[in-house]
Amino acid sequence: MITGTGITKVFKQRGGVLGAREVPALRGVDFAIAKGGAVSFIGESGSGKTTLGRIIAGLESHDAGEIVIDDVPMSSLSHRRRQPYFRRVQLIHQDPYSALNPTRTIHQTLEAPLKLRAKQTGRPRSWVDGRAAELLAMVGIDPGYVLPRYPHQLSGGMRQRVVIARALTMDPEVLVADEAVSMIDVSLRLGILALLKDLRERLNVGVLFITHDIATARYIGDDGELYVLYRGQVVERGATEKIIADPVHPYTQSLLSAIPVLHGLERPGAERVVPREMQREGEPDGGCLFARRCPFSTERCANEMPVLAREEDVEQEYACFHPRRRSVIPVGVGE
Amino acid sequence: MTANTAARDIEAPGVRIRDLTVVYKTPAGELPAVRGVDLALAPGTITGVVGESGSGKSTLALSLLNAVQPPGRIAAGSVEIDGLGDVLTLRGEDLRRARGRQVGYVFQAAQNSLNPLKTIGKQLLDLGRSHEVEDLRGLVREAKDLLARMGMDGARVLDSYQHELSGGMRQRVGIMLALVLNAKVVVLDEPTTALDMITQATILRIIREVHEERALTTLVITHDVGAVAEVADSLAVMYGGRVVEHGPVTEVLGEARHPYTQGLIRAIPRLTGDLSLARALPGRPPTLGTLPAQGCVFRERCERRMEVCETDEPVAVNRDGRTVACHAADRHLTLIKRKEFV
Numbered sequence: 001m002i003t004g005t006g007i008t009k010v011f012k013q014r015g016g017v018l019g020a021r022e023v024p025a026l027r028g029v030d031f032a033i034a035k036g037g038a039v040s041f042i043g044e045s046g047s048g049k050t051t052l053g054r055i056i057a058g059l060e061s062h063d064a065g066e067i068v069i070d071d072v073p074m075s076s077l078s079h080r081r082r083q084p085y086f087r088r089v090q091l092i093h094q095d096p097y098s099a100l101n102p103t104r105t106i107h108q109t110l111e112a113p114l115k116l117r118a119k120q121t122g123r124p125r126s127w128v129d130g131r132a133a134e135l136l137a138m139v140g141i142d143p144g145y146v147l148p149r150y151p152h153q154l155s156g157g158m159r160q161r162v163v164i165a166r167a168l169t170m171d172p173e174v175l176v177a178d179e180a181v182s183m184i185d186v187s188l189r190l191g192i193l194a195l196l197k198d199l200r201e202r203l204n205v206g207v208l209f210i211t212h213d214i215a216t217a218r219y220i221g222d223d224g225e226l227y228v229l230y231r232g233q234v235v236e237r238g239a240t241e242k243i244i245a246d247p248v249h250p251y252t253q254s255l256l257s258a259i260p261v262l263h264g265l266e267r268p269g270a271e272r273v274v275p276r277e278m279q280r281e282g283e284p285d286g287g288c289l290f291a292r293r294c295p296f297s298t299e300r301c302a303n304e305m306p307v308l309a310r311e312e313d314v315e316q317e318y319a320c321f322h323p324r325r326r327s328v329i330p331v332g333v334g335e
Numbered sequence: 336m337t338a339n340t341a342a343r344d345i346e347a348p349g350v351r352i353r354d355l356t357v358v359y360k361t362p363a364g365e366l367p368a369v370r371g372v373d374l375a376l377a378p379g380t381i382t383g384v385v386g387e388s389g390s391g392k393s394t395l396a397l398s399l400l401n402a403v404q405p406p407g408r409i410a411a412g413s414v415e416i417d418g419l420g421d422v423l424t425l426r427g428e429d430l431r432r433a434r435g436r437q438v439g440y441v442f443q444a445a446q447n448s449l450n451p452l453k454t455i456g457k458q459l460l461d462l463g464r465s466h467e468v469e470d471l472r473g474l475v476r477e478a479k480d481l482l483a484r485m486g487m488d489g490a491r492v493l494d495s496y497q498h499e500l501s502g503g504m505r506q507r508v509g510i511m512l513a514l515v516l517n518a519k520v521v522v523l524d525e526p527t528t529a530l531d532m533i534t535q536a537t538i539l540r541i542i543r544e545v546h547e548e549r550a551l552t553t554l555v556i557t558h559d560v561g562a563v564a565e566v567a568d569s570l571a572v573m574y575g576g577r578v579v580e581h582g583p584v585t586e587v588l589g590e591a592r593h594p595y596t597q598g599l600i601r602a603i604p605r606l607t608g609d610l611s612l613a614r615a616l617p618g619r620p621p622t623l624g625t626l627p628a629q630g631c632v633f634r635e636r637c638e639r640r641m642e643v644c645e646t647d648e649p650v651a652v653n654r655d656g657r658t659v660a661c662h663a664a665d666r667h668l669t670l671i672k673r674k675e676f677v
Binding site: 044045155156157185186187188189190191193194212213214215216218219222244254255256257258259260261262263264265274275278279329330331332333 | 387388486501502503504531532533534535536537539558559560561562564565584585586587588589590598599600602603604605606607608610613614615616619620
């Protein structure tokens with residue numbers, strides 16, 4: 001179990017005539033990821049979803065807040081003593097073309113972390129080769145074919161499977177998949193998603209899925225939880241199926257409305273929400289972060305910042321003064 | 336509406352690609368990236384071409400400009416554009432003038448096709464001068480109008496360098512540069528790849544609106560079936576250098592006939608409906624080197640493969656406005672019925 005409370009991160013930008021500028025990437029985010037669970041972070045670029053994933057994987061520091069892994073607060077430990085905890089969280093990179101060392105065979109790529117793992121767990125050296133083959137079989141590729149090859153000899157889909165196998169060498173409890181299929185050919189994407197789903201069930205490993213595509217998040221874990229991030233704030237959070245079916249925050253509704261309609265198979269939702277303006281960089285804070293773009297914002301939204309909370313008649317949490325259910329997602333033609 | 340349609344009939348040119356074959360020189364000899372493609376773009380429509388990497392979709396798009404670069408070579412066929420003739424016979428200055436004037440091209444990742452050292456305005460003036468535009472003020476006015484039309488502050492954008500613009504803004508600048516010389520045929524290569532969801536929806540809406548206002552004939556190349564579904568009138572599906580299916584977008588998506596199209600649609604995760612119906616296509620897309628020399632290019636991944644698919648390449652058959660190249664396509668209905676008995 002990994003939980004975070006009040007995770008805050010500010011990036012300091014240097015340069016410009018006015019000197020340093022501070023860009024808030026995360027504004028006090030709370031989260032919880034259970035073993036075997038599925039949690040998805042959804043948002044556009046600049047929402048802080050990738051930064052949050054990197055913080056959870058121990059690859060990035062944060063400025064305030066606490067991360068607790070298996071009941072141990074990470075701030076109580078030295079950097080060195082934290083490492084065994086963050087080992088339990090492994091990151092799957094977005095780009096399988098640059099995530100693998102081109103000068104190493106897949107065997108070498110898997111051998112190094114497995115040797116380390118053998119040492120940590122007191123297993124004999126002979127365990128390593130068998131385990132490498134086992135992991136590759138687990139991610140659905142033929143070890144005999146892949147092990148002696150270099151990354152450039154493999155297709156994108158195969159490379160991504162190798163990246164996943166490498167993440168599994170450390171026996172993780174949580175896999176952080178950041179846009180893990182965005183660079184894979186369309187016909188192969190579902191295979192990778194199905195693999196992640198399958199690993200969840202077979203190995204009871206939790207999956208933190210970071211994406212801008214809500215439909216893929218649904219595929220990984222329709223029984224899981226969805227966090228919608230906007231400019232570093234969680235604006236809506238709840239059961240994935242619930243938020244997709246009944247979103248109440250206008251930003252979530254905008255994201256869902258933006259998903260292309262497969263005309264011929266689907267009709268557009270009746271109340272598609274289109275933001276009034278495009279996102280701008282370096283927008284000032286104050287009031288609701290989405291107020292300027294929101295088609296439903298009022299004076300209150302411009303002056304006051306809503307906090308994430310739950311009302312009695314709504315299942316999910318949301319940060320909005322004017323929540324309202326709208327049917328925004330496409331409807332199947334036959335439904 | 337009637338006036339608009341009438342204007343479209345007069346102005347928008349038709350494009351007819353006939354029996355186009357483009358080969359690339361490789362150590363294994365010349366291999367076809369596009370082979371025997373017939374595709375007509377009806378005047379005033381948006382045609383979407385979907386395909387995975389290596390399907391030949393970008394090569395096909397470049398052929399419209401006669402801009403296939405070595406080691407590639409257009410080996411056969413013709414690309415006829417109304418008012419311009421066969422693009423593949425154009426050479427030198429004639430070809431250079433046609434590019435931009437008659438055929439506008441928005442390159443994949445427009446963000447990377449802009450010059451980082453010059454402001455957008457400077458690049459616009461370069462474009463005008465290279466096409467001997469006399470009224471450069473008029474050109475700037477036209478550019479500002481187009482940018483305003485796409486929701487941007489034209490004067491500000493023209494004074495900006497590309498790094499000062501976001502991805503969605505650069506994409507719109509790319510569209511402006513493709514249209515500013517009043518090209519009537521526009522090719523957009525992956526116009527929404529690497530853009531955020533909401534930005535993508537905005538760009539697709541802009542493409543549709545500008546297309547209608549200016550009476551264009553538009554070709555959109557993409558790997559994203561959703562993006563095409565949202566914007567296109569007709570949809571061509573490419574696989575292994577062939578157009579395997581082509582027809583009105585709602586029909587191709589609603590009742591796909593080629594097994595590849597069917598598999599591709601099934602492999603898209605959806606927001607509603609039964610998740611267990613989504614299925615990945617087995618195998619992987621072919622590359623130039625792994626394309627089978629004879630028979631159907633899709634047969635290795637096809638669930639309806641027959642003996643004839645090993646030896647004979649299926650020919651594209653046109654029936655009620657739809658084209659399908661598959662030996663099994665006509666058996667579609669019987670197969671579905673059979674499943675019900677199981």
